[in-house]
Amino acid sequence: MYLNIIFIPLISAVGILTFGRFIGFNGSKLFSCILAGINFILSIFIFYEVGLNISPVYLYLFNWFESYTLSVQWGFQFDAITSIMLIVVIWVSSFVHLYSTDYMSADPHLSRFMSYLSLFTFFMIILISADNYLQLFIGWEGVGLCSYLLINFWWTRLQANKSAVKAMIVNRIGDIGLSIAIFNIYISFGSISYSVVFSLTHLKINSNILIYSIDTVTLISILLLIGAIGKSAQLGLHTWLPDAMEGPTPVSALIHAATMVTAGIFVIIKSSPLIEYSQFSLIIILGFGSLTAFFAASIGTTQNDLKRVIAYSTCSQLGYMLFSCGLSNYNVALFHLMNHAFFKALLFLCAGAIIHSVMDEQDMRKLGGLISNLPITYSLMLIGSMSLMGFPYLTGFFSKDLILEVAYSNYTITANFSYWLGVFSAGLTAFYSFRLLLFTFIWDSNIPKRRIWQIKESKNIVIFILTFLSVCSILWGYLFKDLMVGVGSNFFDSSIYINHININIFEAEFINWRIKLIPILFSSLGMIFSLLLYLFFYKYSIKLRKELIWIYFYTFLNQKWGIDIIYNNLITKNMLFFGYHISYKLIDRGILEKLGPNGSWNIFTKIAKLISILQSGYLYHYVFYFFTSLTFFLTIFFFQINYYIYLPILILLLAL
Secondary structure (H helix, E strand, O other), rough: OOOHHHHHHHHHHHHHHHHHHHHHHHHHHHHHHHHHHHHHHHHHHHHHHHHHHOOOEEEEEEEEEEEEOOOEEEEEEEEHHHHHHHHHOOOOOHHHHHHHHHHHHOOHHHHHHHHHHHHHHHHHHHHEEEEEEHHHHHHHHHHHHHHHHHHHHOOOOOOHHHHHHHHHHHHHHHHHHHHHHHHHHHHHHHHHHEEHHHHHHHHHHHOOOOOOEEEEHHHHEEEEEEHHHOOOOEEEOOOOHHHHHHOHHHHHHHHHHOOOHHHHHHHHOOOOHHHHOOOHHHHHHHHHHHHHHHHHHHHHOOOOOOOHHHHHHHHHHHHHHHHHOOOOHHHHHHHHHHHHHHHHHHHHHHHHHHHHHHOOOOEEEHHOOOOOHHHHHHHHHHHHHHHHHOOOOOHHHHHHHHHHEEEEEEEEEHHHHHHHHHHHHHHHHHHHHHHHHHHHOOOOOOOOOHHHOOOOOOHHHHHHHHHHHHHHHHHHHHHHHHHHOOOOOOOOOOOOOOOOOHHOHHHHOOOOOHHHHHHHHHHHHHHHHHHHHHHHHHHHHHHHHHOOOHHHHHHHHHHHHHHHHHHHHHHHHHHHHHHHHHHHHHHHHHHHHHHHHOOOOOOHHHHHHHHHHHOOHHHHHHHHHHHHHHHHHHHHHHHHHHHHHHHHHHHHHHHH
16 A cells, blocks of 8 residues: 555556557546546545554665665655645645646647656655655655646746746755755765664764864754755745746646645654754744745735735745744644645635636736636635635634744744744735735726636536635644644654754643734734725725835835846856856867867877877787786786876887
C-alpha cells in the first residue's frame, strides 16, 4: 500500500506519455482519474493507520550509493507529518485531475497535460515521504521541473515562457541554499538521514563548522530557510509566484494549494528537531513570515487580475505558516497548511470556472454583475473567501486566529511586532477578498451585451468538485482542530519536536477573550471598509484617486512595492551588461577567438602542431616513447623525485 501510493502517479505519468496517442483523450482522462482516485483512497487508509493509530512506517528499498563515509539509501518514512501531507497533496491533486478533464477538454495536448499533473504529484510525494535530505532534494528539484513544464504549458504565449523561466531562475537561489545546507549537514553529522541528524543535533550546539564563526545548527537552519524562502515565495524571492498565473488555472490550484509552495514550509516543519536548537534562526523565520504576510496582503488590495489577487493571498498565507514555525508552533503551521489547501483550491478552481464562462477574461474591472449568471459559483467563492479571511467557525478561522493567539502569548518584542503585522494582514485580507467579490459579481456588468447571454454555470462535475471543497472549507478546521493542535494531543508524537522553553500553546489557549476578538475585529473592519469604498462611496473614491498622495500610494502598491523594478534595474541589467561586455565580447569574442584556430595568437594551434610531431607513424618511435616514459615514472616512484621539475623536461625531449 505504501509503495503503491508513491508509484501510482509515476505509472499514470509514464503510461499517458507513452500510450496517450493510442488511447486518445478520453482514455487519458479515464486512466489518470482512476489512478488518482485509487491514490485518494489509499491516502485515507494511510492517514488512519499512521496518523490516527500512531504507527509510523519505515520502508527500506536498497542502497543507492556509497562514497567514503556517505551512504545513501532509498527509503521512505511515513509519520504523522507525512500522513497529513499525503491527504493534502493527493486529495487536491485528485480534484485538479478531475477538474482538468472539463477545463482542458478543448486543448489538443490534454494527454500531455494530464501526464504532467501526475508527474507533479509523484515528485511531491517523493519529497514528503523521503527519509533523508538527498532524496528530499530529488523531489524538491522534480516539483521545480514540473512547475516549469506546467506554467509554460501554453508555450506559444511569450508571457508564459517568461514566467516559467522566471520561476526556474528565482527558485535556483533557494535551491542553492538548500543544497549548501545538505552539504553542511553531511560535514557536521556525517550523514544526511533524518534519524541520524536529528538524534545528534543536541551535540552540535555551540560548535562551529569549518571556517564559519557562527553556530553549526544556526548556519544550517538559515540555509534551510533560504530554500524555503525560494520555494514558498517568501519576501525577496516571491516574485515568481504571481507570474506563475500564466499557466492554466488547474496548475495554479495545484501549485498554490498542495505542491510547489508547500514544499518550503514542509522542510521547515520536518527539520524542527534541528531548528529548535537555534533561537537566532527562529527569530529570522518569524520576521520573514510576518513581513511576508503583511507585504503580500498589502499588494493584493490593488491588483486587478482575478488570479493575481488570489496568488498574493497565497503569499500572505504562506507568511502566516512560516510565522507560526518561527514561534515553534509547527503543528499549528501544518494545520493552517492543510486548511489553506482546501479553501485555496476552492478559490482557484472557482476563478477558473469564472474565466471559462467569460471567454478567458481575467481583469476584474471588465467583469461585474455575474451573480445573476453564476449564482452557484458566487456562493462557493463567497465561502472560500470568508474562510480565507478567517470568518468565525469556518476552516481558516481555526488555524489563522490560533497563529495570532500564540504570537500574542509569546510575550517578546519580536512576537508582539509580528502579531500586529499579522492582525493588520488579516484586515487587508478581508478587504481584498470582498473587493474581488464586488468587482466580479456585485458591480454593474462591464461585459459586452452580446457575451452576457453566453455566460452560464460550469458542468455538473465541476460544481461537484467545488461543492466538496466548499464543505471542507467550512468543516475541516472544526473537525481536526482538537486532533492536530488541541492541548494534550499526541497526534504528532515524535515527528515534531518543540523545545520546552518555546512551548506556549497553553498560554494561547487561556488568553483573554477580548484579545481573541482583535483579529476578527480587524477582519470585520476590512470587510466593511471594502463595502463602503467600492459599493456605496465609489464615486467619492474616484475623486479621491485624483489626489496626488493617493496616486503615489496606489501606484506604489499596484507596482508591488517596486521590487520588480529594483531587481530589473540593479540586478538584471547589470548581469546582462556583464554577460554581453565581459563574458561575450571580452572572453568569447576576444580572448578565445584569438586563442582559437583562426585567431591571431594561435597558441592552441601551435601547441597542437608541436605535439602532432610525436605521431610519426613509425613503430620504433612509439616503442622509444613508451620505454622512456616508463623509465621516467619508475624513477619518480622509487626515488620520490619531484616530477613537477622533470616532467616538462621529458615533454620537451620527446618533442625534440
